Amino acid sequence: MRRTKPVRPPVAQILQKVMTGIQGLDEITGGGLPQGRPTLISGGAGAGKTMFALEFLVRGATEFGESGVFISFEETIADLTKNASSLGFNLERLVAKKKLFIDHIQISRSEIAETGEYDLDGLFIRIADAVKRVGAKRVVLDTIEALFGELPNPSILRAEIRRLFGWLKDQGLTTVITAERDRPEKLTRHGIEEFVSDCVIVLDHRIREEISTRRLRVVKYRGSTHGTNEYPFLIDEHGISVLPISSLGLDHTAPTSRISTGIDRLDGMMGGKGFFRGSSILMSGTSGTGKTSVAAHFVDAACRSGERCLYFAFEESPRQIIRNMRSIGIDLEPWLRSGLLQFHAARPTYAGIEEVLLVTHKHIDSFKPGVVIVDPITNLLSISSLNEVRSMLTRLVDFLKTKEITALFASLTAADGFLEVNEADISSLMDTWLLLKAIEVGGERNRAMYVLKSRGMNHSNQIREFVLTDHGLQLLDVYLGPDGVLTGSARVSQEGREKAAGTSRRQGLEGRGRELDRKREIFEARMTMLRAEFQVEEELIQQSISESKLLDMELLQDRGQMVRSRDADKSAFKKRAQISKAKAR
Amino acid sequence: MAAKKTAATKAVKKTVKKAARKPAQTAVEAFETPTVWNLKLYVAGQSPKSIRAFANLKVLCEEHLKGRYQIEVIDLLEHPHLARGAQIIATPTLVVKLPNAVQKIIGDLSETDRVLIGLALQPVG
Structure with missing residues (x-):
């Protein structure tokens, strides 16, 4: 799909525009349709022309305070009302509130004979009357080319349609004129686009690979820049929405949250x-x-x-x-x-x-x-x-x-x-x-x-x-x-291996700890044993010491007895006994 | 413009008077053609075409329907809602109520033969 420069708003407000209220269209056209001028909506059967025109009027009446007149050359008022309700528009209410006037032009060729020069003043009068009744600013003619089928003398008709568009312009009425497009090389069947020089929009309903897409293109918009692409659009229960293909620019905010x-x-x-x-x-x-x-x-x-x-x-x-x-x-x-x-x-x-x-x-x-x-x-x-x-x-x-x-x-x-x-x-x-x-x-x-x-x-x-x-x-x-x-099992097995390695390390650590304990126990046991041996030895030594002392004492006593028994010098003996006592002490 | 308008209104009055004189106005006995031709000429103001159409119609009626017609000229500028009721878009339009159809004849009625065909006063061809 082609990309073009984004749609710019018109530089100078020379050309006044009226918002259509159709979602997306006002963006493409930079503000809507030319005010007080006719706009041609061309498209094949079932392209959505009537819906477009209806929405233009309904939005005008409900959102922009502009009443409208719908001149239908094909569908009856009852049919229109029914079709509009499928878009969620209540035409009856708008008509009752005098915001909309619908006129159905019903003519049939068989009833009409032409007997000389005629004009379309009757139509002018009807439109003028309708406009006056609701104070309309918007007019829709859907589809005026139907007249070519019903009225004789196309040359008169063409001149009259030209006059009509001129008259609508003089009245300052923003007009939407729909036209059937039966051949791709022509915008309208009877070439009325030459009378509408300001704005031409083509609607297209295309089937490609069994999928249908509606598209809209602004073919011409005098005195205004406009998006030139084909824009897809949708008709659903909320009306028409057109989607601009090219973005409006890269100026969106960048939140930091x-x-x-x-x-x-x-x-x-x-x-x-x-x-x-x-x-x-x-x-x-x-x-x-x-x-x-x-x-x-x-x-x-x-x-x-x-x-x-x-x-x-x-x-x-x-x-x-x-x-x-x-x-x-x-x-x-x-x-x-x-x-x-x-x-x-x-x-x-x-x-x-x-x-x-x-x-x-x-x-x-x-x-x-x-x-x-x-x-x-x-x-x-x-x-x-x-x-x-x-x-x-x-x-x-x-x-x-x-x-x-x-x-x-x-x-x-x-x-x-x-x-x-x-x-x-x-x-x-x-x-x-x-x-x-x-x-x-x-x-x-x-x-x-x-x-x-x-x-x-x-x-x-x-x-x-x-x-x-x-x-x-x-x-x-x-x-x-x-x-x-x-990943997966490989990861799990890797995890397992790591776990196993960890376990053995831990076990090793524990083992060494235990060895240390054991060694400490052994050491302590040895200490106890040595202490016990030492005690035994000490006891033995002490015993021998005290034994030898006793022996010494006994020897001294024995010697004393021997001296007494031999009547030896008592004083000498006493002196020696005292000395040995002191020594023993 | 204003002078012409009064002239035309006079003409309307005259024809209406003429028709009113005729009896059996409500007769439905004749199926082929009505006994009294109720002709409505819708015009938009006193344009040359309107004047011409009225003049042509009068001449024609005098010639073919003398004493059996009634012409009503309706100025849509004065009664715009009537255009809607009668489904008029072209002017001048002559509306003829035939027993089994409503015939609309548009234009200034200068082609007499065609008007007569439209009024079913002359066989086609």
Whole structure:
């Protein structure tokens, strides 16, 4: 898809514009349709011309205080009212409040004979009367070319239509004129575009590969810059919404606050706080790597902190997601019930990519979430080319950023596990890229995750293994071995080995401790023995000492007796006895 | 403009008077053609085309329907809502109520043959 410079507002306000109130159109046209001038809306059958015209009037009446007149040349008032109600517009009420006047011009060729010169004053008068009745500022002529089929003499008719447009301009009425486009080379069947020189918008309803897309293009806008692309648009129960293809520029704010990923260790990998609020996260991985589980964690955590979450599920039904997530201990049901979480599940193939984008926009606009999950974006490739997906995602990401919505995009990669070219392409739009990988080691497949990039934060460069448990997802360290990272059983066995080694070390330590104890015991035992031996010896020695003393005493006594018995000098004896007593003492 | 307008209004009055003189106004007995031709000429003011149309119509009626017609000239500028009721967009438009159809003849009625066909006074071809 082509990209052009963003739509600029008109430099000088020479040309006054009136807002159509049609979502997105006023952006493309830089403020709406030229005021007081006719605008031609051309398109094939079923392109949405009448709806466009109706919404122009209804929005004018309800949002801008400008009454309108609808001159229908084809549909009856009853039909119009019914069709409008499908867009959520209540025409009857507007008519009753004199904010809208509907006139149905019913003519049939068979009733009409032409007998000379005529003019369309009757129509002028009807329009003028209708305008006067409601004080209209806006007029719709749907489809004035129908007159060519009913009235004879086309040359008169052409001149009269030219006069009519001139008259509408003189009256200062902002007019929308619809015209059928039956051939691509012509804007209108009867060439009335030459009378409308100010603004021409072409609506197109195209079917490609069985998917229909409505598109709108501003072909001409005199005196004003305008987006020249084809813009996809959608008609639903809230009217028309046009989506500008090119973004409005890269001027969105960059919040610095963070939002938890719901997985503690993943938060830890990203500076400890998680994603930046309003950032876009790409999470890619092959099938079965746990993308939805990671997303569910994020949703769970966001809802827990009161954040509104919008989950676009392109692969699974909400029931299925809820059931599956219960198996890892995450119950999203309460959030769903409390209205914090909303699911939108649909196969994208139900519509064209642009419609998917529009629907996405509309849901985001109405639900006003803080967190958006798109799971997976790769499914969009099934309905469109890579270029278109990229263009769509660019716009979606920009849109989400301007709204400060944190968005997680899951992306399914092919089984080989290498980075896909298209992923690399898309990843440049994203602020954070989480890569989920299946690592095959030792005949088994294990999940691993790493943060490939994360703008504006210090993030971990490590691969973490993660396991899905009953209590949610757990990130584990990955062991690096000679064959690369170790996961799963290899990790477990590595852990086992380390554990065993630890045990034996511990045992060794204990053993040495015990040896020391034993040695101490031996030492102490020896000490006791030595002390005992010493005591024995001491006793013996003491005994011998006292024995020899006794012997000495006895000897002395014996000698005394011998002296007495021999009547020896008593005094000498006494003296010797005293000496020996003193010695003994 | 104003002078012409009074002239035309006079003409209307005259024809209406003429018609009112005729009896059997409500007759439905004739199925092919009405006994009294109730002709309504819708014009937008007194434009040359309006004047011309009225003049042509009068001549034609005098010639073919003498005494059996009633012309009502309705100025849409004065009664714009009547344009809606009668589904008029072109002016001048002559509306003829035939027994089984309403015929609208637009233009200044200068092509007499066509007018007569429209009034079912002359067979087609």
